Amino acid sequence: MYLKIAQFILILILSPFLFGVINRTKAFFAGRKGSPLLQLYYDIFKLLRKGAVYSTTTSKFFIAGPIVSLSAVLTALLLIPFAGQPALISFDGDIVLFIYLLGLARFFTVLAALDTGSSFEGMGASREVQFAMFVEPALFLSLAVLTRITGQSSLSGIFSNARMSSWVTYDPLIILVLGALFIVFLAENSRIPVDDPNTHLELTMIHEVMVLDHGGVDFAYIMYSAGIKFWLFGTLLVGIFLKGYSCGQVTASVVFILGMILLAVIVGIVESTLARLRLLKVPHFLIVALALAIVALIISMR
Amino acid sequence: MPGRILKMHNCQARLLADIPEMSFTEFRDMSINQIQKGARVVSFFGCLDENKSIRLMMILAYDKQGYLTAFSTIVKDAYDSLTLQIPQVNRFEREIFEQWGVCPKGHPWLKPIRPQQTLNNNLDNFPGKENIPLVSDFFKIKGEEIHEVAVGPVHAGIIEPGHFRFQCHGEEVFHLEISLGYQHRGIEKALINGPDKRTIHYMETAAGDTTIGHALAYCQAIEGLADCAVPLRASALRAVMLELERLANHTGDLGALANDVGYLPTAAYCGRLRGDFLNLTAFICGNRFGRNMLRPGGVRFDLTDSMINEAKQRLIKTFEDVSNAVSLLWDSSLVADRFDDTGSLSQKTALDLGLVGISARACGIEQDIRFDFPTGIFKFSQIPISTHSSGDVFARAFVRWLEIQRSVKFILDQLNKLPEGEIMAAVPLLKPKNIAVSLVEGWRGEICHVVITDINGNIRQYKIVDPSFHNWLGLAIALRGEEISDFPICNKSFSLSYCGHDL
Numbered sequence: 001m002y003l004k005i006a007q008f009i010l011i012l013i014l015s016p017f018l019f020g021v022i023n024r025t026k027a028f029f030a031g032r033k034g035s036p037l038l039q040l041y042y043d044i045f046k047l048l049r050k051g052a053v054y055s056t057t058t059s060k061f062f063i064a065g066p067i068v069s070l071s072a073v074l075t076a077l078l079l080i081p082f083a084g085q086p087a088l089i090s091f092d093g094d095i096v097l098f099i100y101l102l103g104l105a106r107f108f109t110v111l112a113a114l115d116t117g118s119s120f121e122g123m124g125a126s127r128e129v130q131f132a133m134f135v136e137p138a139l140f141l142s143l144a145v146l147t148r149i150t151g152q153s154s155l156s157g158i159f160s161n162a163r164m165s166s167w168v169t170y171d172p173l174i175i176l177v178l179g180a181l182f183i184v185f186l187a188e189n190s191r192i193p194v195d196d197p198n199t200h201l202e203l204t205m206i207h208e209v210m211v212l213d214h215g216g217v218d219f220a221y222i223m224y225s226a227g228i229k230f231w232l233f234g235t236l237l238v239g240i241f242l243k244g245y246s247c248g249q250v251t252a253s254v255v256f257i258l259g260m261i262l263l264a265v266i267v268g269i270v271e272s273t274l275a276r277l278r279l280l281k282v283p284h285f286l287i288v289a290l291a292l293a294i295v296a297l298i299i300s301m302r
Numbered sequence: 303m304p305g306r307i308l309k310m311h312n313c314q315a316r317l318l319a320d321i322p323e324m325s326f327t328e329f330r331d332m333s334i335n336q337i338q339k340g341a342r343v344v345s346f347f348g349c350l351d352e353n354k355s356i357r358l359m360m361i362l363a364y365d366k367q368g369y370l371t372a373f374s375t376i377v378k379d380a381y382d383s384l385t386l387q388i389p390q391v392n393r394f395e396r397e398i399f400e401q402w403g404v405c406p407k408g409h410p411w412l413k414p415i416r417p418q419q420t421l422n423n424n425l426d427n428f429p430g431k432e433n434i435p436l437v438s439d440f441f442k443i444k445g446e447e448i449h450e451v452a453v454g455p456v457h458a459g460i461i462e463p464g465h466f467r468f469q470c471h472g473e474e475v476f477h478l479e480i481s482l483g484y485q486h487r488g489i490e491k492a493l494i495n496g497p498d499k500r501t502i503h504y505m506e507t508a509a510g511d512t513t514i515g516h517a518l519a520y521c522q523a524i525e526g527l528a529d530c531a532v533p534l535r536a537s538a539l540r541a542v543m544l545e546l547e548r549l550a551n552h553t554g555d556l557g558a559l560a561n562d563v564g565y566l567p568t569a570a571y572c573g574r575l576r577g578d579f580l581n582l583t584a585f586i587c588g589n590r591f592g593r594n595m596l597r598p599g600g601v602r603f604d605l606t607d608s609m610i611n612e613a614k615q616r617l618i619k620t621f622e623d624v625s626n627a628v629s630l631l632w633d634s635s636l637v638a639d640r641f642d643d644t645g646s647l648s649q650k651t652a653l654d655l656g657l658v659g660i661s662a663r664a665c666g667i668e669q670d671i672r673f674d675f676p677t678g679i680f681k682f683s684q685i686p687i688s689t690h691s692s693g694d695v696f697a698r699a700f701v702r703w704l705e706i707q708r709s710v711k712f713i714l715d716q717l718n719k720l721p722e723g724e725i726m727a728a729v730p731l732l733k734p735k736n737i738a739v740s741l742v743e744g745w746r747g748e749i750c751h752v753v754i755t756d757i758n759g760n761i762r763q764y765k766i767v768d769p770s771f772h773n774w775l776g777l778a779i780a781l782r783g784e785e786i787s788d789f790p791i792c793n794k795s796f797s798l799s800y801c802g803h804d805l
Contacts, residue, residue, distance in 0.1 A: 030570030119451040123473075123786070193636065196564040200459040201790040203451070204562075275636040276564035278644075279473060279787040 007082040007253075014257065016040040016227040018234070018264040025268025040227060044220045052216035057117050065112025066214060066221035072105035073228045079155050080235050083256035084242075085249070086156035094154045095143045099136065102188075102232075105225065106132055113210035120202045124209035127279070131194070131206070134286035135187045141293035142180045145173060146240070148300040159239045176296035178240060183289035185233040187282075189226070192271045194282050204279070234263050307336075310370040312675035313526035315736040318754060321359070322373045326382075329360070329375035334387050336362050336371070342669075343656055344370065344741065344750045346394035348402040349763045351376070356402050361739055361752060365674045370739055383409040390656025393771060411441070416483030416804050440479050443469040448476070451786065455484050462800035470786055478781045478789075480774055485804035493764040497524060497598075497732075501761075506593045509768055509802030514540075514547045515744025516766070516802075517596040519751040522677055523740035524598040527732040527755060534721040536600035537678035542716050543583065543592050543601075545709040548745035550579035552702040552709075553624055555797045559699055560631055562790045563640040571627035578620040582613060600726035610717050617717075621710045628703055641696035645780040645792035648693060657776045659747015659769045660705075661796055663689045664697035671743035685712050698795040732759040744769060746799065768802030 020037035027034025036042070054062065079094050079101075081087045110128055113121040146158045187194045190207035202209055211222050238259040242252075277285055310316055324332065337343070341362040351357050358381070359374045375381075383406035385392045393415060395406040400414040442450070449470050455463035463484040469477040489504050505520040506513045518540055525532055532540075557572025580590040587595035587603045595601055605613065631637055647657075652665035662669050670687040672680045688704035690697040732755050740751045747769030756762035777796045781789060 026566060030566055031574075032570065119449060122449070123451070126472075192564045199562075199564065201562060202458055203453065203789050204787040271564075272566045274565075275560075275634055275640060277636065278640055279785055281639070 004085070004088050007085065008078070008088055011077060011080075011082060011231055012228075014260075015231040016044065016224065018230055018260060019227060021261055021264035022268045022271070025265050026272050029269070029272035040223060044223055047215075047220035047223070048217055050216035052214070052218050055116060055213060058115050058213070061108075061111045062115040062213070063112075063218070065108045065115070066211075066218040066225070068108040069105040070221045070225045070228075072101045072108070073225050073232065076101040076105075076232055077228055080232055081156045081159045081239065082235070083249070083252040084160050084239075085252075086160055090154045090156035092153045092157075094156075095147065095158075098155060099140055099143070102139075102229075103132075103136065105229075109210055109222075112214070116213045118213065120205075120209050121212060123203075124206055127206045128210060131187060131282060131286060134283055134290055135184050138180050138286070138289035138293045139184045139188075141290070141297050142177045142184070145177050145293065145296040145300050148297070149173060173296050173300055174240060176292045176299075178237065180289040180292040180296070181233070181236050181240070183286065183292075185237055186267070186270070187286055187289075188233055189230050189267075191267055193274045193277045193285065196276050204276075231260070234260050238263055307371050308373065310372060310739060311368075312370065312671070312677050313522045313738060313740045315527045315529070315733055315738045316372075318735045318737050321737065323357070324373060324375055326375050326377065329358070329373065330382070330384060330387075332373060333360055333362075333384060333391075337388050337390075340364065340366065341371070343388065343390045343394065344739065344748070345752050345765055345767045346391050346398070347752070347765045348377075348398045348404060349754060349765075356404055358398065358404075359752075361750075363675070363741070365669050368674050370675075370741075372737070372739070377404055379403065380405040380407050382407050383412075385409050389654045390772070392775065413439075414483070416486040440467045440481070441469070441477055443476055445471075447471055464800050466789075468786055468789075473785045473787065475781050475784055475786050475789070478778045480778050482774070482800055482803050485801040487801075487805065489805045490764055490766060493761055496761045496764075502597060506591075508766060508805060509770070509799040510591060511551055511799065512547065512744045512746060512749065512768070512802060514543045514592040514596065515742055515746075515749050516751075516768075517592075518544060519740045519742040519744075519749045521596050521598045522742065523738045523751045523753045524729065524732065526738040526740065527736055527753060528598070528730045529733070530599055530727055530729045532600055532678065533724040533727055534679070535604070535723045536725045536727075538716050538720055539586075539601045539603075539605065539725065540596060541679045541683075542713050543586065543595055544742070544744075545713050546579055546583045546586075547592060548709050549706055549713075550576050550583065551745040551797070552706050553579060555794065556628055556631065556699060556702055558794050558797075559641075559695070559791060560637070562794050563637055565631065565634060565637050568627050568631045571623065575620055575624050575627065578616070578623075582616050582620070585609070585613060585616070597726070599729040600724070602726070604725050605717075605720070610720065614714060614717050617710060617713060621706075624706060628706075631699070632703075638696070640788075640791065641699060642692075642694060644695040644788050645777075645784055645795060646692070646694040647776060647780045649691075651779060652693065652776065655776050655779065656772050657747075658772045659743070659745075660698055660701050661747065661773050661776050663687065664701045665693040666691035669748075671741045671748050675741050677742075679716065683712065683715060685709070695791050695795040732761075734759045746770065746797065746802075747773065766805055768799055768805070770798040770800075770803040773798050774803060 019040045024034045024037060076098050078089045079087050079098050110125045113125040147153050150158050152158050190197050195206040199205060214222055242256060242259050308321055341364050344363045345361040348356050348358050355376050357374050357376050361370060361372045363370050383395055385395055395409055396412060396415050398404055399406060399412060451468040451470055453466040455465045465481040467479045468475050489508055492504060493501055505516045508516045553572050554576035557569050560568035583592050584590045595603060647665055649665045649667060652662050652667055666689050668687045668689055672685050673687050685708050688701050688708060690700050734755055734757050737754045742749045749769060750767040752765040753761060754763045773796055777793060781792055
């Protein structure tokens with residue numbers, strides 16, 4: 001139990017670090033030095049010390065948005081196993097809770113955005129929800145495939161199940177699911193080619209534009225939620241990929257963290273080499289994830 | 303009537319009295335007739351006659367024939383708008399309206415384009431006085447599913463102020479109206495009774511990224527009015543500076559386009575390489591934007607042989623890097639998908655709106671002042687016109703790349719055979735009661751300065767037309783039916799100046 005709590009706290013501390021890795025990777029490709037690895041921590045601490053300004057047109061939903069979102073992703077984090085070890089909370093069917101918690105976080109972010117009455121935020125909210133329509137089923141079906149493979153319906157069960165490691169048997173399925181989850185991962189974390197986290201152009205943003213009016217502590221919550229969300233989806237990918245290893249707990253933890261850092265590097269490389277998709281073509285890209293997940297599900301049910 | 307056309311050459315001084323003055327009907331028929339024959343409006347403005355009446359002056363360019371023409375008419379407080387027949391005078395008529403209080407009757411969208419004091423001191427209360435941007439109404443589309451998006455004048459990036467009003471249906475833009483004028487400084491008014499010490503500085507800052515372009519247009523106009531022959535070496539150095547300005551801005555724009563589609567490699571490198579070109583400009587004259595390089599009569603800084611060698615080496619080195627960075631842009635299929643068929647303009651629309659510069663050449667229109675109306679060293683060393691026919695964001699990006707290559711070659715040519723001799727000539731007094739039209743192909747497009755002198759040889763009126771003045775409407779039209787999220791790359795592909803428009 002103490003070990004699990006320690007792991008949970010470790011994740012809380014580590015997750016913003018991965019953004020530093022992404023930025024450093026991008027800086028490397030751009031021939032720049034890049035911001036410090038710990039930049040997101042500095043930003044969060046800076047924002048936590050600031051006050052927030054609220055527009056008179058906003059209501060309580062605007063304030064609730066970041067708080068509910070952060071609470072939802074933190075609760076989802078309780079369900080996520082770490083390096084093959086079961087999570088703090090785990091029960092049969094918790095994958096459904098996991099997905100709905102993420103849905104709740106999105107719902108409140110969108111509500112807060114709409115609450116401002118700004119046309120930019122309205123556009124961002126509309127785009128976010130439109131894309132979620134493709135991403136959520138893909139995520140759901142991918143997890144369903146994993147449930148089929150392992151016979152387990154809890155996240156901890158799936159990722160500690162020995163059958164996951166038999167790459168030979170489930171090789172094509174796992175590759176399909178990895179593909180689907182990687183696209184979901186890029187979309188959910190607003191990365192290129194779906195969204196551009198670094199753009200300053202309000203008209204092209206998706207996630208960033210929804211949080212334009214938040215400041216201070218609220219914005220710190222949003223940034224931290226983004227870090228946690230990155231970890232949540234990263235765990236799904238790295239968890240599946242690393243399941244082949246069986247080794248001691250300490251080694252497994254180190255390998256897992258290295259895996260997450262490698263994932264951040266891969267995201268950095270993707271962002272450095274690809275351009276953003278035309279907004280109307282983003283659904284095409286997301287449908288690929290859905291298609292991969294469906295194919296995997298069909299194969300798993302034969 | 304054809305006998306009454308006054309042919310003028312670029313930067314040639316003509317007696318003001320020689321400009322035909324006609325009745326308004328004649329003026330109107332003449333304008334429509336000449337436009338149909340392929341002429342293009344370079345400038346259309348009002349000026350005050352000696353007997354305090356307002357004279358509308360139309361300056362047309364015949365690109366293929368390489369000459370200009372001017373004719374005029376006297377108006378009172380209103381005249382029948384020409385915009386419906388000649389869409390390209392749209393903004394000019396609005397400008398005349400707010401500067402002189404002369405109303406173009408029947409103008410389809412008569413609202414002021416900048417907040418400004420009237421140039422007509424006789425007029426206390428002119429119609430556009432209370433009309434400041436954002437106060438006047440915008441074009442609106444009604445309907446439950448239409449939503450309006452207002453952007454600016456304060457923007458998220460470090461750019462100039464301008465207000466954009468979109469009428470959207472979902473992600474699709476039905477209409478875009480652009481409202482500018484936030485940077486109006488009253489340059490044209492401040493130049494009256496010059497030239498004096500400040501004049502050149504106003505020119506160099508009319509549009510900061512086109513310092514050389516506007517300064518060159520001014521210098522050439524003054525030299526034309528003073529009958530001053532610029533030494534050949536100075537002419538060559540001016541052209542080198544003009545092309546360096548083009549290189550820096552084109553490179554920067556290609557990088558910015560890449561940045562707007564989130565394509566990191568080109569964005570990152572072009573940003574730096576733009577700096578290298580600016581540094582090369584600074585290497586020659588001590589200022590990254592080329593300020594204080596040009597003066598009427600010549601240039602202020604000369605190049606020694608060792609400097610020429612270093613400049614050549616730096617140019618070749620930077621060009622290699624630019625080639626690498628830009629070729630990445632053409633190789634990426636994702637970038638091609640973003641650029642192709644985005645913000646397309648047909649050639650007909652471009653001609654109707656009177657677009658100039660890159661935006662016109664990207665629609666396949668062969669139009670380049672350096673080629674059609676050459677001055678200075680361009681009379682001897684010509685740069686071929688770079689065009690592309692698709693009229694979209696890709697075309698505007700690709701024309702920039704073609705021009706980069708040709709400008710580099712041109713600069714190297716000039717540096718290799720730089721004429722010997724002086725770099726500055728004395729400028730005599732300006733000829734009284736003359737007019738000169740000076741055209742320069744700035745990096746953005748055609749810069750037009752019209753100078754009219756008074757009886758003492760001082761500036762009686764100075765009219766500046768920045769290429770942006772022609773092209774802003776092109777951007778608004780190009781965006782119709784596009785996705786609103788593609789506005790940034792469309793905007794960047796035109797890369798227009800706010801302060802050059804606002805003056």
